[in-house]
Structures are given as C-alpha cells and as structure tokens.
Amino acid sequence: MSRRNWLLAAFVLIAAAQLAAPAWMIFSRERTLHAGKVFKFRTRPIDPVDAFRGHYVWLNLEPNEIKVADSYVWHGGQKAFAVLDIDTNGFAIVKRLEHAMPADEPAVAVETGWAYKGKMHIQWSGLDRYYMAEEKAPAAERAYREHSRATNHTCHVTVRVNGPQAALEELFIENQPVREWLRQHK
Amino acid sequence: MMRKEVQWLYRELPQLEAQGVLTSGTVARLQAYYGPAEAARPRWLAVVIFGVLGALLIGAGIILLLGHNWDLLTRPTRAVLSFLPLLLAQGLSGWVLIRRQQSLAWREGAAALQFLMIGAGISLVAQTYNISGDLPRFLLTWAILGLPLAYLLDAVVPALLYLWGITEWACHLRITDDCNAGYWLLALLLLPLLARWLRAGRYQVRPTLLFWFLCVSLTVAAGTTIERVLPGLWIILYSGLFALLFLAGEFWFREADGFWNRPLRHFGAGGGLVLTFLLTFEWPWKEIGWYCWHWERFHGEWWRVMPDAVLGSMVPIAAIVLLVTTVRRRASLGLLLGIAPILAALGFSLATFEFSFVAAWIFDIYLLVTSIWLLVTGIRSGRQGQMNVGLLALMALLVARFFDCDLSFLLRGLLFIALGIAFLVANLVMLRRKGANHEQA
Numbered sequence: 082m083s084r085r086n087w088l089l090a091a092f093v094l095i096a097a098a099q100l101a102a103p104a105w106m107i108f109s110r111e112r113t114l115h116a117g118k119v120f121k122f123r124t125r126p127i128d129p130v131d132a133f134r135g136h137y138v139w140l141n142l143e144p145n146e147i148k149v150a151d152s153y154v155w156h157g158g159q160k161a162f163a164v165l166d167i168d169t170n171g172f173a174i175v176k177r178l179e180h181a182m183p184a185d186e187p188a189v190a191v192e193t194g195w196a197y198k199g200k201m202h203i204q205w206s207g208l209d210r211y212y213m214a215e216e217k218a219p220a221a222e223r224a225y226r227e228h229s230r231a232t233n234h235t236c237h238v239t240v241r242v243n244g245p246q247a248a249l250e251e252l253f254i255e256n257q258p259v260r261e262w263l264r265q266h267k
Numbered sequence: 268m269m270r271k272e273v274q275w276l277y278r279e280l281p282q283l284e285a286q287g288v289l290t291s292g293t294v295a296r297l298q299a300y301y302g303p304a305e306a307a308r309p310r311w312l313a314v315v316i317f318g319v320l321g322a323l324l325i326g327a328g329i330i331l332l333l334g335h336n337w338d339l340l341t342r343p344t345r346a347v348l349s350f351l352p353l354l355l356a357q358g359l360s361g362w363v364l365i366r367r368q369q370s371l372a373w374r375e376g377a378a379a380l381q382f383l384m385i386g387a388g389i390s391l392v393a394q395t396y397n398i399s400g401d402l403p404r405f406l407l408t409w410a411i412l413g414l415p416l417a418y419l420l421d422a423v424v425p426a427l428l429y430l431w432g433i434t435e436w437a438c439h440l441r442i443t444d445d446c447n448a449g450y451w452l453l454a455l456l457l458l459p460l461l462a463r464w465l466r467a468g469r470y471q472v473r474p475t476l477l478f479w480f481l482c483v484s485l486t487v488a489a490g491t492t493i494e495r496v497l498p499g500l501w502i503i504l505y506s507g508l509f510a511l512l513f514l515a516g517e518f519w520f521r522e523a524d525g526f527w528n529r530p531l532r533h534f535g536a537g538g539g540l541v542l543t544f545l546l547t548f549e550w551p552w553k554e555i556g557w558y559c560w561h562w563e564r565f566h567g568e569w570w571r572v573m574p575d576a577v578l579g580s581m582v583p584i585a586a587i588v589l590l591v592t593t594v595r596r597r598a599s600l601g602l603l604l605g606i607a608p609i610l611a612a613l614g615f616s617l618a619t620f621e622f623s624f625v626a627a628w629i630f631d632i633y634l635l636v637t638s639i640w641l642l643v644t645g646i647r648s649g650r651q652g653q654m655n656v657g658l659l660a661l662m663a664l665l666v667a668r669f670f671d672c673d674l675s676f677l678l679r680g681l682l683f684i685a686l687g688i689a690f691l692v693a694n695l696v697m698l699r700r701k702g703a704n705h706e707q708a
Contacts, residue, residue: 092360092419095412095416098412099385099412100357102385102389102408103349106396106398107392114396158443158444207399207401248396248398249396
C-alpha cells in the first residue's frame with residue numbers, strides 16, 4: 082500500500098473514532114431514557130449563560146442535605162453514590178450514601194460537600210443543567226422566580242436511572258413540562 | 268551570517284558590482300559561499316493565517332447556530348444534526364488529503380475546522396441530552412481525538428489546540444485536587460511531530476510557533492502538577508525550567524535572528540528574570556522545605572509524590588548539565604542565567620532552616636549582578652534591547668528595595684526621577700551612537 086493510502090486509511094480510522102465519541106454518548110443516554118426507572122426530584126432553577134453550550138436552566142436538586150451516621154469517613158469533594166428511594170408524595174429521597182455503586186438498588190453519582198453534626202451536603206453535579214432555547218431559558222427562570230414567591234416547591238425534574246447512568250428527562254413547573262407551562266403563561 | 272544579513276548582502280551585490288567595487292567572479296564566489304538566501308517572510312504565511320482564521324470563524328459560527336437549540340426539532344433530529352458539522356469538516360479534510368495535500372493553507376484550515384467540530388459534536392450531544400458532564404474529561408477526549416489531525420494533515424493548528432486542551436485539563440484537575448501528572452505523557456505525544464518539523468528546518472514558522480506555545484504550556488503545567496507534598500519546590504523547579512529553556516535555545520537554536528524566532532532563549536530569559544525578581548522578596552521563602560512536608564496529602568496515593576520527585580529533580584539536573592557545557596564553551600550570559608537553579612537550591616536549603624532573609628539577599632545580589640552585566644554588555648555591544656532589559660531589571664530591583672525601606676516621599680520621588688533620567692539618557696546615547704555608526708558606514 083502506498084504512503085498516501087496508509088494516510089487515508091489512518092484518516093478514516095481517526096474520523097470513525099471522532100464520530101464514535103458523540104455516538105456513544107447518544108447510545109448510553111437513549112438507553113437510560115428508555116430503560117431507566119423514573120425519579121422525581123424537587124428543584125430550584127436559576128439561569129446562567131454557558132457560552133459553549135447555549136442557554137440552560139441551572140438546577141439545584143433536592144435533597145441537597147442528608148443525614149449520615151458516619152460523617153467522619155467522608156471529606157469534601159469526594160465522589161459518592163446516593164442510594165435512592167421514593168417518599169409518600171412520590172419524590173425522590175436519599176436513603177444513604179455509598180462509596181461504590183450498589184448492585185441491586187438505584188443510585189446516582191454525587192459529590193460530597195461539607196459535613197456538620199451528622200448532616201452532609203451533596204451536589205447532584207451530573208444533573209444540574211436543563212438546556213432550553215436561547216430566548217426561553219431566561220423566561221423560564223423569570224417565571225419561576227415570580228411563581229416560587231407565591232407558592233413553594235412547585236418545580237421538579239424527572240430523572241431516569243439505569244445502573245450507574247442517570248439522565249435528566251424533563252423540567253416541570255406546576256406539574257406541567259416547562260415548555261407547555263411557558264406557552265400557557267406568556 | 269544570519270538570514271537578514273545575507274539578504275542585505277544579496278540586495279547590495281548588484282550595486283557593488285555595477286560600481287566596480289566587486290568583480291562578477293567575487294559576486295559569484297560570495298553567492299556560492301553563503302548559499303541561497305531564504306525568502307524574508309513567505310507570502311503563503313498570510314494565506315495560511317487567513318485560511319485558519321476563516322476556518323475558526325466558520326466553526327464558531329456553526330457552534331453558535333446549533334447552540335441556539337431549536338425547540339422545533341425533536342431530540343433524535345437534534346442528535347443526528349450534532350454529527351453534521353463534524354461530518355462536513357471530516358469531508359473537507361478528506362478532500363484536502365486527496366486533492367490539496369501540497370497546500371499548507373488548506374491543510375491548516377481544514378485541520379483547525381475539524382478539531383473545533385469534534386468539540387462542537389460532543390457539546391451539542393451534551394446539550395441535547397442535558398449532560399452537564401465533567402469538563403476535564405470533555406477536554407481530554409477532545410484533545411486526544413484531535414491530536415492525530417496534526418500528524419495526518421501535517422498541520423500546526425491542531426497541535427496548538429491540543430496543547431491548549433491538555434493544559435486546561437491539567438489546570439481543572441488541579442482545582443479538584445485530582446491526578447494531572449498525565450499531562451507530561453500527553454505532551455510527549457507532540458515530540459515526534461516536533462522532531463519531524465525540526466528535521467525539515469529548525470527555524471521554520473511551525474516549529475517556532477509550537478515552541479512558543481510549548482514554553483507557555485510547560486510553565487503552566489509545571490505549576491499545576493507539582494508541590495502536592497513539598498512546599499516551595501516550585502522555586503527550584505521554575506528556576507530549573509527557565510534556565511533549561513534558555514540554555515537549550517542558546518545552544519541549539521543560536522543562528523536564528525529576531526525576537527520571535529528564538530522562543531526558548533527569550534521565554535527562558537524573560538521567565539528567569541521575572542522569577543529572580545520575585546525571589547528577591549522574602550515571602551516566597553517562608554514556610555517551605557523539608558520541615559513543612561504535607562504528610563496528610565499522601566492518603567496512600569503514590570501519584571502525589573511522583574511529580575514532586577521526578578520534576579523537582581530532573582528539570583534542575585538537566586539545566587545544570589547544560590550549564591556545565593556552558594562553562595566549557597565560556598558563554599558568559601548562559602553561565603549567568605543558567606546558574607539560577609543552583610542558587611535556588613541553595614536558597615531553598617537556607618529557607619528550610621529559617622534563613623529566608625539570606626535566601627532573599629542571595630537573589631538580591633544575583634539580580635543586581637545580572638542586570639548590571641546585561642546593561643554593560645548591552646551598551647558595549649550596541650544591543651539596545653539587552654541594555655533596556657538590564658536597565659529595567661535594575662530599576663525593578665531598586666524600586667522594590669526602596670519601597671521596602673521606610674523612606675520619605677521626597678527621597679522616593681528623587682529616586683524615581685533619577686531612574687527615569689538614567690533610562691532616557693542611556694537610550695539617547697545608544698541611539699546617537701547607532702546613528703553615528705550608520706553615518707560612518
């Protein structure tokens with residue numbers, strides 16, 4: 082094979098690898114969204130601008146503070162797994178924190194924060210952005226802030242959990258998908 | 268003789284021959300002796316620059332357009348569309364490889380566009396699926412997927428973008444206190460490319476550009492990958508790194524002319540002088556050394572010790588090996604700037620035993636000697652740039668020390684006026700001398 086053909090063959094291989102990275106992301110997310118168990122999380126959105134990825138609503142999932150019996154074994158900035166359960170209102174709660182992914186219970190990767198008197202702060206770092214159209218994200222944020230003053234905790238997101246993978250599915254305001262809610266509250 | 272001088276000589280030759288100063292035989296012998304003069308600045312450089320700029324602008328435009336996140340499109344449609352910019356860029360690069368492989372402008376432009384579109388593809392999928400993800404992993408994936416483009420298309424822009432990517436990656440991992448020593452292995456992946464370009468011509472634009480970026484990247488990475496366990500090690504490492512860069516530039520890239528064509532020499536010298544100035548203060552020498560080990564940082568993780576041990580020893584040792592060669596060659600500037608890692612190690616040892624003020628004094632004297640040497644030799648050899656660097660270093664030292672002292676505003680004011688006059692007079696004298704030389708010539 083000539084040098085030029087080698088070069089072209091190598092280029093095709095590299096091009097395939099470059100396409101494989103986003104393709105794998107799509108495949109794993111689609112699988113989670115189709116086969117994952119649904120959890121509802123209460124949330125408070127705020128809206129920053131990410132120049133790189135367009136506009137999004139920045140979510141702050143709850144609970145972000147949980148009781149732990151062994152707070153001394155954790156330190157800040159550690160990766161942990163929040164084992165999930167559902168409360169009587171149908172919202173997600175954290176049963177306990179684990180260092181490794183439990184085999185037979187749904188869990189989501191989180192990052193630990195400060196620990197104080199048996200309580201630990203956690204960040205749902207993989208589930209903190211809900212992307213929206215450029216003009217709608219600020220509108221959603223504005224509407225939310227006005228709305229949340231009158232009522233409390235009327236926002237939630239649905240998250241699909243499948244093994245170690247968690248995928249954000251939809252943002253709801255007053256039990257309506259955010260786009261639908263915005264259409265009605267223009 | 269340097270490229271500029273040869274070009275000047277070749278411009279003069281026809282006139283000298285016409286005036287009868289040189290015979291046609293002498294002209295031919297001169298041309299045979301010096302060989303062909305390289306083109307001053309090839310016109311293709313402008314085409315390459317505009318080609319790359321155009322590609323980067325188009326790439327940024329596509330990212331922004333798709334980043335708009337059209338609500339009308341369904342999730343699967345957006346997912347498929349995310350591939351489109353990358354596929355288009357790959358098609359363009361493939362076409363360039365088949366049809367325009369000889370054109371550097373096409374190769375650089377296509378490679379730059381494709382590099383950007385890899386990041387765009389991953390980002391757009393992340394947006395479609397609300398993946399906030401982890402930025403260091405994104406940067407590393409992007410950089411590694413983009414690096415082969417530098418080799419396949421023989422282009423410098425992907426190599427520079429790769430360097431930016433791995434440097435950012437190392438910085439982000441430092442913030443989260445994770446292992447980023449892999450930066451050094453990732454940077455090594457550029458070596459075969461650099462070697463290939465150096466073999467083709469060590470003073471060409473591409474290796475020079477890569478050297479400038481490498482200098483910046485290595486400087487940033489050195490700071491982010493060390494000192495997990497031994498406080499103050501940065502002093503020895505950075506003095507070694509700048510000395511190494513300077514001496515390497517002085518030895519292996521001596522023939523280049525102009526500031527921009529000697530990245531290692533000038534970056535090393537500039538970095539070394541700034542560092543020396545900082546080390547004349549006492550604060551860098553406080554609470555450093557063996558008695559301040561961060562035992563608690565071990566946590567049984569071997570990688571926290573490795574960068575400190577390997578970089579903190581290898582870089583200064585390499586600089587000292589080059590310094591020994593400098594002593595043999597009797598290159599006084601190399602000796603002066605190359606001695607910094609030895610002084611830093613001495614200062615570090617003194618500071619460990621709480622003699623931090625002695626360490627600062629050593630560097631006071633070192634900067635004073637260096638600046639006066641630069642000033643005097645600059646004046647003697649008629650190098651205005653060197654003279655001004657020496658003058659600036661001297662002024663910085665004097666101003667810093669006078670601010671440390673409790674002097675009245677009157678004295679400080681007089682000092683500033685004196686320094687300003689010295690600066691102006693030195694430059695005027697130098698300009699006048701150059702003018703006189705020119706007239707005599």
